[in-house]
Amino acid sequence: MxxxxxxxxxxxxxxxxxxxxxxxxxxxxxxxxxxxxxxxxxxxxxxxxxxxxxxxxxxxxxxxxxxxxxxxxxxxxxxxxxxxxxxxxxxxxxxxxxxxxxxxxxxxxxxxxxxxxxxxxxxxxxxxxxxxxxxxxxxxxxxxxxxxxxxxxAGAAPLLCAGITTYSPMRHWGVTKGKKAGVVGLGGLGHMGVKLAHALGAHVVVFTTSTKK
Ligand SMILES: [Zn+2]
Ligand SMILES: [Zn+2]
Missing domain, CATH: 3.90.180.10 (Medium-chain alcohol dehydrogenases, catalytic domain)
Structure with missing residues (x-):
């Protein structure tokens, strides 16, 4: 020790x-x-x-x-x-x-x-x-x-929680080319969800109350 x-x-x-x-x-x-x-x-x-x-x-x-x-x-x-x-x-x-x-x-x-x-x-x-x-x-x-x-x-570190938290359900539910993925909220996890779903080939839609996002 x-x-x-x-x-x-x-x-x-x-x-x-x-x-x-x-x-x-x-x-x-x-x-x-x-x-x-x-x-x-x-x-x-x-x-x-x-x-x-x-x-x-x-x-x-x-x-x-x-x-x-x-x-x-x-x-x-x-x-x-x-x-x-x-x-x-x-x-x-x-x-x-x-x-x-x-x-x-x-x-x-x-x-x-x-x-x-x-x-x-x-x-x-x-x-x-x-x-x-x-x-x-x-x-x-x-x-x-x-x-x-x-x-x-430095950018890779958040993949270890925020990243896997969004990646895991997308793999579980088979997000892929030809599928649509909806991301509710564009925050710390949401922006990862957008990038990962896009990388998996899906059509990505973000739900947000702020048009700026
Ligand atoms: Zn965490
Ligand atoms: Zn066990």
């Missing part, structure tokens, strides 16, 4: 402040990532302000951030997909049981034992998980994604 620099909220009303958090030494299946960019998701704001206290009470200090892009600095002996120097990304989840029907189907986001990237029980260190507003993170290789080197890395 070692300490990594991070930004944390100490209460629902305090601004984020510089601190350090514990990170585990990489085990055989872990990837250690030096974080270069982390998007700011609205979920980060909800969590640090404890606005989900009835379903997911915030454990303070809270280090949010689940749109992480960085460079691999160390890998465990059993890691096959990554080597030091590779670009890598982490989204909303960092672990799951791997054995339930949802995991077996590749739908780890529905696993009853999924571990979210922050504010979730950390089975390794016994505290809670700490997110991407940090200099470094250690994650099981199953939850680390490859990043093409031709992407703008």
């Amino acid at each position: 070692y300490k990594a620099k991070a930004y944390s909220a100490r209460s629902a009303t305090s601004p984020l402040a510089s601190t350090t958090v514990a990170r585990r030494d990489p085990n055989e299946r872990d990837v250690q990532i030096e974080i270069l960019f982390c998007g700011i998701c609205h979920s980060d704001l909800h969590q640090v302000r404890d606005e989900w206290k009835n379903v997911m009470p915030t454990v303070y200090p809270c280090v949010p951030g689940h749109e992480i892009v960085g460079r691999v600095s160390k890998v465990g002996s059993a890691v096959a997909k990554f080597k030091p120097g590779d670009l890598a990304a982490v989204g909303c989840m960092v672990d799951s049981d791997g054995t339930c029907p949802e995991c077996q189907a590749g739908l780890e986001q529905f696993c009853p034992n999924v571990t979210l990237t922050y504010n979730a029980p950390d089975k390794h260190l016994g505290s809670v998980t700490y997110g991407g507003y940090s200099e470094r993170v250690v994650v099981d290789e199953r939850f680390v994604l490859q990043v093409p080197s031709n992407l703008d890395l």
Whole structure:
């Protein structure tokens, strides 16, 4: 275990402040990532302000951030997909049981034992998980994604939550050439929806109350 620099909220009303958090030494299946960019998701704001206290009470200090892009600095002996120097990304989840029907189907986001990237029980260190507003993170290789080197890395970070949130339902419902996709609201997720649906070949329509958008 070692300490990594991070930004944390100490209460629902305090601004984020510089601190350090514990990170585990990489085990055989872990990837250690030096974080270069982390998007700011609205979920980060909800969590640090404890606005989900009835379903997911915030454990303070809270280090949010689940749109992480960085460079691999160390890998465990059993890691096959990554080597030091590779670009890598982490989204909303960092672990799951791997054995339930949802995991077996590749739908780890529905696993009853999924571990979210922050504010979730950390089975390794016994505290809670700490997110991407940090200099470094250690994650099981199953939850680390490859990043093409031709992407703008700062712009790629929001793909890890806002992007997948819009991409997943479009794939589920078969958005493709010859189909029409309607996007309600042109905000952080909406503009991704427009670009992704267009890239998938669909006819795209935006519903908005503002003609400027
Ligand atoms: Zn998010
Ligand atoms: Zn599972």
